[in-house]
Amino acid sequence: MRCSSTFLGLIFGLLHAVSASVQGEDLVARQKDSCHSNLPATTLHLASTVLVYPIHIDTFISADTVININGGVTININNAPTYLQTNILATITSVETTTSTRTQTVTVPTTTSLGAGSFQLAIGSVPLARRQKAPINFVNLGGSLDVSCETAAAFNIINGLLFDDANRTISAHAGVGSLLLVGNSKLSNISTVFSIGNGVLAWTNDAFVGGAARFCQSSDGIYAVFDGKLPLSCGLIQLLAEPLANCPGFRISSAFTTTSNTANTTSELSQSLSTTNSLAVPSSMPSGSSASSDTVSFPTTILSSFAMSGSLETTNSSTTTMYSSSPSIMGSTSASETTSQSYTTTTNTPCTTSPICASTLLSFVDQLSHFSGAVLQEVIGSVTPLLGPYDPTSCYPPVVTDKSFGAPQPTGKGQDVVQCIHSTLDSVCLTALPDACNSLTSVNGLDLHNTLHLCTTALGPFSFDKNTSSCFPSYYAVNSTTQGAPIVDCLSNVFGIECQFLNT
Numbered sequence: 001m002r003c004s005s006t007f008l009g010l011i012f013g014l015l016h017a018v019s020a021s022v023q024g025e026d027l028v029a030r031q032k033d034s035c036h037s038n039l040p041a042t043t044l045h046l047a048s049t050v051l052v053y054p055i056h057i058d059t060f061i062s063a064d065t066v067i068n069i070n071g072g073v074t075i076n077i078n079n080a081p082t083y084l085q086t087n088i089l090a091t092i093t094s095v096e097t098t099t100s101t102r103t104q105t106v107t108v109p110t111t112t113s114l115g116a117g118s119f120q121l122a123i124g125s126v127p128l129a130r131r132q133k134a135p136i137n138f139v140n141l142g143g144s145l146d147v148s149c150e151t152a153a154a155f156n157i158i159n160g161l162l163f164d165d166a167n168r169t170i171s172a173h174a175g176v177g178s179l180l181l182v183g184n185s186k187l188s189n190i191s192t193v194f195s196i197g198n199g200v201l202a203w204t205n206d207a208f209v210g211g212a213a214r215f216c217q218s219s220d221g222i223y224a225v226f227d228g229k230l231p232l233s234c235g236l237i238q239l240l241a242e243p244l245a246n247c248p249g250f251r252i253s254s255a256f257t258t259t260s261n262t263a264n265t266t267s268e269l270s271q272s273l274s275t276t277n278s279l280a281v282p283s284s285m286p287s288g289s290s291a292s293s294d295t296v297s298f299p300t301t302i303l304s305s306f307a308m309s310g311s312l313e314t315t316n317s318s319t320t321t322m323y324s325s326s327p328s329i330m331g332s333t334s335a336s337e338t339t340s341q342s343y344t345t346t347t348n349t350p351c352t353t354s355p356i357c358a359s360t361l362l363s364f365v366d367q368l369s370h371f372s373g374a375v376l377q378e379v380i381g382s383v384t385p386l387l388g389p390y391d392p393t394s395c396y397p398p399v400v401t402d403k404s405f406g407a408p409q410p411t412g413k414g415q416d417v418v419q420c421i422h423s424t425l426d427s428v429c430l431t432a433l434p435d436a437c438n439s440l441t442s443v444n445g446l447d448l449h450n451t452l453h454l455c456t457t458a459l460g461p462f463s464f465d466k467n468t469s470s471c472f473p474s475y476y477a478v479n480s481t482t483q484g485a486p487i488v489d490c491l492s493n494v495f496g497i498e499c500q501f502l503n504t
Helices: 005-013 363-370 373-390 414-425 435-442 445-450 452-464 485-494
Strands: 020-030 042-061 065-069 073-077 082-101 119-125 155-158 161-164 178-180 194-197 200-203 214-218 221-225 235-243 312-316 319-323 343-346 399-402 407-410
Touching (some): 042 073, 155 194, 178 373, 221 363, 363 414, 435 452, 435 485, 452 485
Antiparallel strands (some): 020 042, 042 082, 065 073, 119 235, 155 161, 194 200, 200 235, 214 221, 214 235, 312 319
């Protein structure tokens, strides 16, 4: 006898909805073996997601029956009357199919203006939900959403790396299943390959299930998902690349002039930009090595290779400071793209009259509330570097022995960790710049590339204040004439430490 609807209602009434997942099989089929040699190669990604639901049954059964539970679970009761008390796992599998095509002809417009190459990330629904209308929101520096593009973050892709306008890269540690889409001054071991196709951001890597990361939106921000395990209450989305030119009120206004030609490629596209002294910097530079006085050397953790010269004018109140920049990105293909660019940036940083506290800057911590146990430990590892010296290690659960598994198992609930972090840091306000930032006063030129990230790390959550990014010149805006003192003065104004503007 099959279980009646009333009995099934009883069973599901006892269901404890705990979200978990197991990694689906990574199925990748490449079409290029069957395509004509003159056609672009297309990769088909099949990402299998398996949701695992623990079910607890505790009830009396008066007659023999068969219990069928959605998720592939069948229980035969043939010894009634009996009392059934058990824990079982039900699974539901879904498969998402995506395709990516490498085009062999790249055409760049002859002239573009206002933010050429830079873009903002807007939220778009997944293809199955395109009929649903929603307000346009933009990703900000903290990984959450802003209604206005003027306060959102700007991004740029260089050699497959995604940079935000606070000089951070988006990257992940190997083994982490998902993370909040927030830049970090320290580059993790999985950072490529970012690309834009048909106006949609993609992050592809062989380490990801299906070969490509997926993006989802939760109440506390935007996540990149690598293992097919969607965080609880996180809905799939697309990240649309909106040109920065579409947001004339962006907090840093830029005017670009770009000229280029059409490049035909049969492998990866590389760029060669017109410059007076360009230098092909190796993708992995020896420690302490540097480029010439007219080029930029990058920390060994930055895997891209490009050199700079050009001009950038920044005006802060009555003082004008000149920077120079003209990128030269070197690749390893026969394709070439010639570009010259000049731009002007105007920044007016107001002096904050009251201290800024961490309570409004910790949205990226809230992601921890979705996890527990071993998964929580992994996600904590991606969040703690963002807290810098303010990291409250006492809030993290220890690893203890779980008798049901018979081995050491990480414990703890993410909600408890989030509550502890907020209780510890919400009332913390920045009343003085950290030493790593004050020391920039005596650092100039290309040496800033080795010290700027120390300042942003020392600021911890305060580096996510929306006005902080205006103080830091981008990597490709720093050269031998850049000075550190204006950066320190700007930060002092942002955090209300010294209410004054630059004067000479």
